[in-house]
Amino acid sequence: MLLSTSQLKVILEREIPDAVVQVRDLTGTSDHFAVDVTSPIFDGKSIIDQHKIVHAACGEHLGGAIHALQIKTRTP
């Protein structure tokens, strides 16, 4: 089941509190995405822990519909 950029945006904004998310399809094949996620939940966390939050929010899609995920996290 392919994921669109808008579907992934909805998933991430639903799973990550107060998140503002931008999603780009890197290759046009709907499985290599770049996501830019802003949320207060990242404050004070190491980058790897921030990325783990994004991974967890992707749930079973990661490794399934999502083959590659480039992550940029920010705090507001």
Place this chain on the structure above:
Amino acid sequence: MFTKETIQDIVTSKPVVLFAKGTRFQPMCGFSARAIEILDRTGVEFEVVNIFEDESIRPSLVAYSNWPTTPQLFINGELIGGSDIMLEMFEKGDLQKKLA
């Protein structure tokens, strides 16, 4: 045979450990090569564990760190991340601070 405990022993026995695809001088993946290059540029002493040396390394590592991809850098037992996070931290000077 590697287990989560073996991985814990390795990352806590040496200050800087990089799990990579291939060896220090023969990395077999672009991301692993980039991670090694970044560490070389910091001049720090580091150990490279080639995950291809034993097929039980990767599943134990992924289970231990709860992170699916390689390379994986550990500093003083703490998971830092892969080459993208290493590059981001290196450019901000944060990696050098952690290694100091």
